[in-house]
Each structure stands twice: as structure tokens, then as C-alpha cells.
Amino acid sequence: MRRANAGALLWSLLLGLAALSILYLFLSSKLALFIHPRMEKALALAVVMLLLLSVSTWRQVRSSETYSPISWGHILFLLPLLLALMYPPQMLTPEILSQKGLFGVLRGPVANLNEEQRPLPALAQDQTIVIDDENFISIMDALWSNTDTYVGREVEMLGFVYIDPVLGPQDFVLARLIMTCCAADAQMAGLLCRYPERNSLVPGQWITVRGTIGKLPYYNGAEKTVIEMPYLEVFQVRKVEKPPQEYIYP
Numbered sequence: 001m002r003r004a005n006a007g008a009l010l011w012s013l014l015l016g017l018a019a020l021s022i023l024y025l026f027l028s029s030k031l032a033l034f035i036h037p038r039m040e041k042a043l044a045l046a047v048v049m050l051l052l053l054s055v056s057t058w059r060q061v062r063s064s065e066t067y068s069p070i071s072w073g074h075i076l077f078l079l080p081l082l083l084a085l086m087y088p089p090q091m092l093t094p095e096i097l098s099q100k101g102l103f104g105v106l107r108g109p110v111a112n113l114n115e116e117q118r119p120l121p122a123l124a125q126d127q128t129i130v131i132d133d134e135n136f137i138s139i140m141d142a143l144w145s146n147t148d149t150y151v152g153r154e155v156e157m158l159g160f161v162y163i164d165p166v167l168g169p170q171d172f173v174l175a176r177l178i179m180t181c182c183a184a185d186a187q188m189a190g191l192l193c194r195y196p197e198r199n200s201l202v203p204g205q206w207i208t209v210r211g212t213i214g215k216l217p218y219y220n221g222a223e224k225t226v227i228e229m230p231y232l233e234v235f236q237v238r239k240v241e242k243p244p245q246e247y248i249y250p
Contacts, residue, residue, distance in 0.1 A: 008060040010074050019050035035182045036249050131157040133248050143230040150213045158208045161201045170198050174209055179247045195234040210236040
């Protein structure tokens with residue numbers, strides 16, 4: 001009786017399972033938690049290749065010419081699949097992403113990515129500046145680069161509440177998460193807000209705020225300098241549901 005090729009059988013099953021797992025992320029719209037949408041075509045090609053490899057390996061299961069036992073390679077390939085099943089995909093927490101300190105949250109990611117974002121749209125002087133996913137980075141960069149130009153302008157912005165221990169009792173950061181390639185490089189960026197009723201806000205809560213741009217001195221501990229930074233004097237807060245897509249993709 002011909003012996004089944006145990007190694008080939010397991011490789012075929014593992015490759016097929018990997019392809020189906022990625023396909024599930026596609027169909028459930030959870031893939032965006034892991035990678036930038038521009039990489040989806042490459043990953044779709046990877047799914048096709050995994051399925052072809054699975055079928056090709058399956059043909060070796062009953063082959064009498066080659067036999068491969070179950071090895072450590074199978075276990076190493078299986079571990080990521082088991083971890084994916086044990087820990088369902090979810091957003092990275094602000095606590096993890098805020099390791100750069102307050103200045104890194106406010107300025108770091110935006111300063112590094114401004115050239116990749118769309119140009120700043122033309123805005124009339126009496127027009128409310130609505131910060132959305134498309135213009136987030138370009139407007140945030142403009143607020144930092146030309147703060148005086150925007151002082152007194154009204155702004156509307158969606159984000160989640162981030163509270164740093166060094167902030168005053170009326171201050172919080174209205175933040176968004178930015179992904180340039182994958183979840184491993186995700187960063188948090190936002191705008192400092194001053195709101196007398198900050199105690200009514202819950203960290204991580206999604207809100208839409210309206211306020212007026214101002215500026216104040218901020219001590220940058222990393223460079224040991226005092227700079228003028230933009231902030232939002234909030235006069236209206238509206239609690240909203242978490243958006244379907246939490247990341248901003250430059």
C-alpha cells in the first residue's frame with residue numbers, strides 16, 4: 001500500500017489555510033487593519049500563488065517518488081496562523097502608539113509625511129476648515145508651518161480623545177491613526193484642544209469638535225526649545241460613532 005506523504009499533505013493544508021485566511025480578511029474588510037489599501041493588489045496575487053502552491057503540493061501527497069516527513073518548518077509556518085486565530089484583528093491602542101511622547105504625537109508623523117499628502121485646498125477666509133481623512137496631513141502641516149495665518153479660523157475635526165499626563169486639566173489631543181505601509185508603522189497624530197468640560201470626555205471616545213485656532217508656547221523637551229504651536233479652543237463637542245475606517249492612509 002502506498003504511504004501518504006505526510007509532509008506534503010500538511011504543507012498543502014497549511015498553504016490553503018493561509019490563502020483562505022487572507023481571503024477572509026479581504027471579504028470581511030478587516031485587511032485594512034493590517035496593511036495600506038495600496039498593497040491589496042500585491043496581497044491578492046499572494047493569495048493566488050498560495051492556492052496554486054497548495055494544489056501543486058497536494059499532487060505530491062500520493063507520489064512514490066518523494067517523501068517528506070513533518071518537520072519544524074511546518075510548525076513555524078503554523079504558528080502565525082494559530083496566533084491570528086487566537087488574537088482577532090483589532091486597532092492598535094493609543095497607549096502603544098504614544099511612546100514618542102506628546103510632541104511626537106502632535107507633530108512627528110505629520111512632519112514626516114506632509115509631502116505624500118494631497119495639496120492644501122483653497123479656503124475662503126470665512127470658510128470653516130473641515131479636517132477629514134483626505135486633507136488631514138496637509139492641513140495639520142499647514143497649521144504648524146503657518147500658524148499665524150490660521151489663528152482665529154474656525155475648524156471642524158473628527159477624532160478620538162487622547163489624554164496625556166503632562167496636559168493641563170482642560171487639555172486633550174484630538175487624534176487620528178496614520179498608516180503608511182502596515183500596522184507595524186502606524187503612528188498617532190492630532191491637534192491639541194482646550195475644552196473647559198474636558199472631564200466629561202472619555203479617553204478613546206470618538207467625537208467631532210468645532211473650535212477656533214489659537215497658538216501657545218510649547219517646550220519641546222527633545223530639542224530643549226520653546227516653539228509656538230497651534231491649538232484648538234473648542235466651543236462645541238459632539239459624540240459620534242467610531243468610523244468604519246479608523247486609519248488615515250497617506
